[in-house]
Amino acid sequence: MNRPIRNIAVACLVLFLALILNANFVQFVQADELNSKNGNRRVINEEYSRDRGAILVDGKPVAESVKSKDEYKFQRRYPDDDLYAPLTGYFSYIYGRSAVESTQNDVLSGSDDRLFVNRVVDLVSNKQPKGGSVELTIDPLAQKAAAEGLERLGDDTKGAVAAIDPRTGAVLAMVSQPSYDPNRLASHDFTEVQKAWQDLTTDDDQPMTNRSTEQTLPPGSTFKLITAAAALENGVVTDIDDKVKAGTTLKFPGYGYTLPNENGGNCGGSTITFERALNVSCNVAFGGLALEIGQEKLGEQAAKFGFGTDPIDGLAASPSRFTNPDTTLEPPQLGQTGIGQFDVAATPLQMAMVAAGIANDGDVMKPYVIDTVRAPNLRVLDKTQPERLSEAVSETTARKLREMMVSTVQQGTATSAQIPNVEVGAKTGTAQSTPDRPPYAWFVSYAKDGDNEVAVAVLVESSDTARDEIAGGRLAGPIAKSVMEAVLGK
Amino acid sequence: MTTPVWVPRKRRGAELFLTFLAVFIGIAAYASVGLGAEGTIPADTYKLGGALIVVAIATHLIVRRVAPYADPVLLPLVISLNGLGLAMIYRLDIGRQQIDPARAAFANSQLVWTAVGIAAFAGILIAVRDHRRLQTLTYTFGAAAIGLLILPLIPGVGQTINGARIWVVLFGFSFQPGEAAKVCLAIFFAGYLVVKRDALALAGRRIMGIDLPRGRDLGPILACWLISVGILVFQRDLGSSLLFFGLFVVMLYVSTERPGWIVVGGLLFGAGAYFGYAAFGHVRVRFDAWLDPFGDPDRNGQVINGLFGLAHGGILGQGLGQGSPQLTPYSFSDFIAASMGEELGLTGLMAILLIYGLIVERGLRIALTCRDAFGKLLAAGLAFSFALQVFVVVGGVTRLIPLTGLTTPFMAQGGSSVVMNWAIIGLLLRISDQTRRPAPEISTFDSNDETQVVKIS
Numbered sequence: 001m002n003r004p005i006r007n008i009a010v011a012c013l014v015l016f017l018a019l020i021l022n023a024n025f026v027q028f029v030q031a032d033e034l035n036s037k038n039g040n041r042r043v044i045n046e047e048y049s050r051d052r053g054a055i056l057v058d059g060k061p062v063a064e065s066v067k068s069k070d071e072y073k074f075q076r077r078y079p080d081d082d083l084y085a086p087l088t089g090y091f092s093y094i095y096g097r098s099a100v101e102s103t104q105n106d107v108l109s110g111s112d113d114r115l116f117v118n119r120v121v122d123l124v125s126n127k128q129p130k131g132g133s134v135e136l137t138i139d140p141l142a143q144k145a146a147a148e149g150l151e152r153l154g155d156d157t158k159g160a161v162a163a164i165d166p167r168t169g170a171v172l173a174m175v176s177q178p179s180y181d182p183n184r185l186a187s188h189d190f191t192e193v194q195k196a197w198q199d200l201t202t203d204d205d206q207p208m209t210n211r212s213t214e215q216t217l218p219p220g221s222t223f224k225l226i227t228a229a230a231a232l233e234n235g236v237v238t239d240i241d242d243k244v245k246a247g248t249t250l251k252f253p254g255y256g257y258t259l260p261n262e263n264g265g266n267c268g269g270s271t272i273t274f275e276r277a278l279n280v281s282c283n284v285a286f287g288g289l290a291l292e293i294g295q296e297k298l299g300e301q302a303a304k305f306g307f308g309t310d311p312i313d314g315l316a317a318s319p320s321r322f323t324n325p326d327t328t329l330e331p332p333q334l335g336q337t338g339i340g341q342f343d344v345a346a347t348p349l350q351m352a353m354v355a356a357g358i359a360n361d362g363d364v365m366k367p368y369v370i371d372t373v374r375a376p377n378l379r380v381l382d383k384t385q386p387e388r389l390s391e392a393v394s395e396t397t398a399r400k401l402r403e404m405m406v407s408t409v410q411q412g413t414a415t416s417a418q419i420p421n422v423e424v425g426a427k428t429g430t431a432q433s434t435p436d437r438p439p440y441a442w443f444v445s446y447a448k449d450g451d452n453e454v455a456v457a458v459l460v461e462s463s464d465t466a467r468d469e470i471a472g473g474r475l476a477g478p479i480a481k482s483v484m485e486a487v488l489g490k
Numbered sequence: 491m492t493t494p495v496w497v498p499r500k501r502r503g504a505e506l507f508l509t510f511l512a513v514f515i516g517i518a519a520y521a522s523v524g525l526g527a528e529g530t531i532p533a534d535t536y537k538l539g540g541a542l543i544v545v546a547i548a549t550h551l552i553v554r555r556v557a558p559y560a561d562p563v564l565l566p567l568v569i570s571l572n573g574l575g576l577a578m579i580y581r582l583d584i585g586r587q588q589i590d591p592a593r594a595a596f597a598n599s600q601l602v603w604t605a606v607g608i609a610a611f612a613g614i615l616i617a618v619r620d621h622r623r624l625q626t627l628t629y630t631f632g633a634a635a636i637g638l639l640i641l642p643l644i645p646g647v648g649q650t651i652n653g654a655r656i657w658v659v660l661f662g663f664s665f666q667p668g669e670a671a672k673v674c675l676a677i678f679f680a681g682y683l684v685v686k687r688d689a690l691a692l693a694g695r696r697i698m699g700i701d702l703p704r705g706r707d708l709g710p711i712l713a714c715w716l717i718s719v720g721i722l723v724f725q726r727d728l729g730s731s732l733l734f735f736g737l738f739v740v741m742l743y744v745s746t747e748r749p750g751w752i753v754v755g756g757l758l759f760g761a762g763a764y765f766g767y768a769a770f771g772h773v774r775v776r777f778d779a780w781l782d783p784f785g786d787p788d789r790n791g792q793v794i795n796g797l798f799g800l801a802h803g804g805i806l807g808q809g810l811g812q813g814s815p816q817l818t819p820y821s822f823s824d825f826i827a828a829s830m831g832e833e834l835g836l837t838g839l840m841a842i843l844l845i846y847g848l849i850v851e852r853g854l855r856i857a858l859t860c861r862d863a864f865g866k867l868l869a870a871g872l873a874f875s876f877a878l879q880v881f882v883v884v885g886g887v888t889r890l891i892p893l894t895g896l897t898t899p900f901m902a903q904g905g906s907s908v909v910m911n912w913a914i915i916g917l918l919l920r921i922s923d924q925t926r927r928p929a930p931e932i933s934t935f936d937s938n939d940e941t942q943v944v945k946i947s
Binding site for chain 2 (some may be wrong): 001009013027032045
């Protein structure tokens with residue numbers, strides 16, 4: 001019976017070997033992945049007992065850890081309540097983290113590899129490890145101006161604002177309304193936290209969605225900037241004084257559909273200048289231009305401005321969409337696409353990038369919100385370097401587009417954004433989705449004053465204002481104006 | 491010419507030294523728990539440590555007296571595991587009561603059960619002077635095993651805890667008879683197979699290249715399989731079912747030396763497992779939790795928490811008293827391996843697995859060197875069932891295989907488990923003492939002497 005016993009011994013050896021190899025796999029190979037899973041209370045407990053680093057705006061904390069007297073030693077605090085929530089995100093014992101709290105967690109919690117030496121020193125001196133700090137690119141005045149602008153439209157207003165520096169891509173303001181107070185989720189009173197989470201996640205208005213980066217909606221007439229850019233780039237129109245076809249309706253031979261203008265007008269004649277077409281936001285003219293440019297060229301132009309790419313690191317974001325992939329548009333659909341309807345959907349951040357690209361002589365810079373990352377001893381670990389995303393249009397085309405946007409502010413649909421002695425260019429938009437809900441009001445603009453530049457996109461999804469009053473210029477324009485003034489120091 | 495007889499050394503001194511080492515591990519772990527969790531060495535460390543040393547020395551003296559040739563490594567290995575387990579249970583008492591002061595503390599009762607276990611160990615060594623006596627009680631043990639297995643199903647006595655009907659409550663004490671049934675079954679199988687091994691191996695017909703035994707020989711085998719499936723069906727105890735069946739198949743293989751039994755057993759087990767998967771929701775739940783624990787984090791919280799604990803422990807562990815093993819449900823019993831992995835790290839867990847491996851290896855070595863077939867089979871069966879049990883429970887906790895409820899020998903909280911495992915070690919030591927004991931002197935005559943042949947001329 002000895003041979004089977006020897007075989008059994010080998011089998012037992014294999015069993016134990018399998019156990020030991022598997023333990024190595026779980027505790028060594030898989031460990032980092034398991035430790036970073038959401039809901040891992042061991043790691044959260046450890047993080048909660050640490051002095052987590054602050055998230056700073058202009059040197060002032062918008063998220064900080066203060067000493068608490070309970071078992072977790074530190075309490076996460078958001079001094080500005082809901083103002084910076086789309087950026088900071090929340091840091092919750094039960095529900096994990098989001099936004100910058102999540103993407104910069106390694107630095108904030110002090111577990112980043114670049115803080116290794118600090119950790120070793122802390123270990124030797126028996127001190128609790130401390131987290132590093134993250135400085136955002138946000139301009140606090142612009143952020144406040146944007147939030148107050150949306151609030152002025154009423155408590156039920158839904159909307160978003162994104163402002164960026166055209167030369168670098170640094171995000172200067174990012175507001176989403178309605179927002180939420182991350183303090184409610186960071187509380188150590190867990191029943192309160194659960195209640196808050198329940199409220200926030202079941203709210204139909206989705207306050208935890210960052211509308212400026214995550215939600216794509218039809219950009220309406222603001223998309224005419226891209227159609228205009230494509231027309232100039234592809235030689236369909238060579239100058240802003242060129243005549244383009246206008247009139248009351250655009251007909252599509254062979255289709256029963258006709259594309260009208262917004263208020264049933266004729267844009268001022270059967271042919272008008274290209275510049276005037278943009279000033280009055282002429283649907284017939286831009287629908288016709290879209291047909292001449294063609295789907296492929298128009299789609300390429302949109303992609304050059306950033307459509308179809310994840311626009312920003314460190315925040316939850318959705319790519320904007322020119323059309324559904326692999327779809328060949330029928331002429332009426334292409335005409336609608338040219339005026340930002342049909343399947344076109346964009347985030348406010350994307351539309352701000354369009355204005356920024358035009359303001360920056362055609363170069364679209366990659367937007368970013370993290371400016372500097374510092375160790376607990378304030379040593380700079382990382383500073384974001386501006387990065388060019390693409391050259392969307394040539395310098396000449398950019399200059400022509402700016403001229404048209406400026407005249408739109410001076411004598412067109414966007415007069416509400418005028419700032420004395422400052423170059424301001426803008427484009428309004430009102431986009432239809434379904435007949436049973438009010439249209440979206442858009443306003444996309446840029447401003448230049450000496451060394452200062454800013455590009456803004458404002459979206460008002462719905463507000464207390466009655467629906468027939470809605471026009472991008474009237475609703476969203478003043479908000480864009482106050483944000484630009486805040487950045488330019490006016 | 492006399493052939494030189496190999497006389498094994500007793501090595502009792504080595505055993506004493508290793509025993510001190512093992513006791514030191516336990517006491518150090520206990521002190522370390524106090525330091526880690528509460529910042530001070532527990533005040534009763536010296537008292538408890540002194541008591542442990544006394545018990546260990548007493549055990550050693552008993553072995554020295556009644557089983558002087560027994561394997562010298564097994565006892566220290568078991569003491570070190572038992573000590574670590576006690577320290578961890580004490581540590582989890584502290585941790586769990588931090589969460590909710592109303593939770594029960596287990597360390598003291600586990601200490602008492604350990605004492606009972608050591609008493610059982612000593613009792614077996616003293617009462618059973620020769621393991622072959624057990625062979626005469628083959629069918630008594632068989633009947634006892636079946637009785638013990640049925641016990642939890644009797645209304646009023648049996649109790650369902652955590653979905654498995656494997657508990658018996660008598661006079662206010664609750665225990666799992668399955669542990670005792672395992673030992674009884676091993677003795678029964680060994681006794682039965684020693685008698686029937688030739689019939690099983692040789693008599694019968696050959697069908698499609700497989701030698702099938704006669705029906706009357708096969709009967710008990712099928713009965714055993716049915717009992718295993720019955721346990722699965724009526725008691726919902728997947729782990730014990732697997733353990734009993736694995737024990738039986740392997741002992742069948744060892745006794746008949748026919749690998750075909752492993753194949754047949756594997757097929758039968760596969761069929762049983764498939765049946766279990768198809769018929770029982772709780773088996774499916776376990777299986778799904780194994781394949782994708784994060785698919786349903788609420789339901790698979792225990793498995794996930796165990797993995798989180800292991801990962802948090804990393805290579806060197808959080809240190810005794812400094813992790814959060816109490817977050818895992820049943821961290822003190824089913825998941826004590828994960829608790830060890832969290833606080834002692836991969837290093838500690840591997841050391842514990844090596845200790846288990848050494849116990850199995852010593853057991854199989856006893857089986858190899860044993861001179862009688864019954865002892866060989868019994869030792870091999872006990873050692874293998876030990877290995878299978880460790881594999882099933884630690885493999886389940888570390889997500890190598892689906893989780894089934896079995897106790898981690900010598901470490902998990904639970905009286906019946908500790909007592910019966912000490913009894914197993916008692917049996918192994920008894921067999922090894924018999925094995926290593928020098929054979930009694932047999933007077934021989936010198937064959938070289940000229941045979942006194944009367945020459946007839």
